[in-house]
Amino acid sequence: MLSGIQPTADSFHIGNLLGAVQYWPRLQDTHDAFYCVVDLHAITVPTEPKDLHHRTLVSFAQLIASGIDPERSAVFVQSHVHEHAELMWVLSCLTGFGEAGRMTQFKDKAQKAGAESTNVGLFTYPVLMAADIILYGANAVPVGEDQRQHLELSRDLVQRFNARFGETLVLPEPYIMRGTAKINDLQDPTSKMSKSSPTGVVNLLDPLKTIEKRIKSAVTDSETEIRFDPVGKPGVSNLLTIIHGFTGRPMDEIVASFEGRMYGDLKKEAAAAVLAYAEPFQARVHELLADRAELERLMAMGAAKAQAVASATLDAVYEAVGFVRRSGR
Numbered sequence: 031m032l033s034g035i036q037p038t039a040d041s042f043h044i045g046n047l048l049g050a051v052q053y054w055p056r057l058q059d060t061h062d063a064f065y066c067v068v069d070l071h072a073i074t075v076p077t078e079p080k081d082l083h084h085r086t087l088v089s090f091a092q093l094i095a096s097g098i099d100p101e102r103s104a105v106f107v108q109s110h111v112h113e114h115a116e117l118m119w120v121l122s123c124l125t126g127f128g129e130a131g132r133m134t135q136f137k138d139k140a141q142k143a144g145a146e147s148t149n150v151g152l153f154t155y156p157v158l159m160a161a162d163i164i165l166y167g168a169n170a171v172p173v174g175e176d177q178r179q180h181l182e183l184s185r186d187l188v189q190r191f192n193a194r195f196g197e198t199l200v201l202p203e204p205y206i207m208r209g210t211a212k213i214n215d216l217q218d219p220t221s222k223m224s225k226s227s228p229t230g231v232v233n234l235l236d237p238l239k240t241i242e243k244r245i246k247s248a249v250t251d252s253e254t255e256i257r258f259d260p261v262g263k264p265g266v267s268n269l270l271t272i273i274h275g276f277t278g279r280p281m282d283e284i285v286a287s288f289e290g291r292m293y294g295d296l297k298k299e300a301a302a303a304v305l306a307y308a309e310p311f312q313a314r315v316h317e318l319l320a321d322r323a324e325l326e327r328l329m330a331m332g333a334a335k336a337q338a339v340a341s342a343t344l345d346a347v348y349e350a351v352g353f354v355r356r357s358g359r
């Protein structure tokens with residue numbers, strides 16, 4: 031199993047956690063797990079070097095604070111394992127120009143950035159993502175709904191590679207949890223929560239007061255009934271999903287508990303559920319960041335574990351495509 035998260039913000043938001051990261055510690059029990067801070071992906075959007083540096087460390091610390099055990103799983107930084115960029119090149123040569131151009135995230139981001147500031151890295155972003163997955167022979171990839179199309183491309187590339195060069199690579203499957211696959215923006219509950227929204231996002235490392243305020247100002251609707259209806263009542267349903275995601279309680283039971291109650295109660299409970307997670311999480315992240323030497327030791331350990339697997343896959347790929355291998359290695 032492999033998954034990744036971009037170090038493009040000073041904190042994970044609750045969409046990252048509920049859609050993806052919360053499942054990662056649990057999956058360590060059943061899978062050989064690889065979790066990656068994808069810093070190569072992060073530079074597809076212009077970033078200040080000092081911000082990237084800081085965000086990479088904070089992202090790594092957040093993965094550990096979420097409960098991933100760095101002794102059992104490989105937790106690492108993508109640029110520490112050079113095989114990612116190398117496999118990406120081979121896969122790029124199997125990816126159609128039109129195929130890459132049909133990726134909706136690329137189209138959205140390119141449209142927002144404008145043609146002049148859209149770089150080639152943004153275009154080949156999903157090919158690098160395919161390399162991340164393929165290097166570890168991952169057959170399960172736990173992500174939110176927004177990554178489904180990228181996983182389809184990874185599957186197509188594996189099938190194409192194997193058909194052309196012989197069975198070499200493992201076919202990955204998306205692992206998308208229905209209930210929490212898409213957390214929406216608190217101010218615009220018909221669109222996905224993302225780091226680019228100023229007030230509709232809830233960051234796990236924000237001051238607790240800010241978290242509470244954001245949730246209490248969430249947009250609902252002009253009715254009073256609390257029921258789960260993502261189309262008719264997107265704001266209310268999003269808050270219910272947040273409670274479900276943080277508490278693990280079944281949705282029916284949560285909805286029943288709000289019978290005859292007001293939207294104010296719903297927001298209060300949603301805020302309490304987030305704060306109960308965020309408070310100890312923040313303490314753990316700060317503790318990890320305060321011990322830089324230990325953080326570096328953990329990063330090096332993760333990279334070594336990852337590279338042992340990644341280099342074997344890259345070797346097999348280079349053999350399969352017909353590269354003459356350098357002797358004496």
Ligand code: TYM
Nearest residue numbers: 033034035036045046049050159162173174211212213223
């Ligand atoms: P990224 O960094 O944007 O997001 C990390 C994870 O959070 C999920 N997510 C959400 N889930 C539910 N609701 C939301 N509002 C929400 N916003 C984000 C994402 O689906 C993702 O699982 N391309 C990936 C990073 C990546 C990767 C990989 C993932 C690079 N290589 C290999 C898996 C395997 C991305 O941009 O994630």
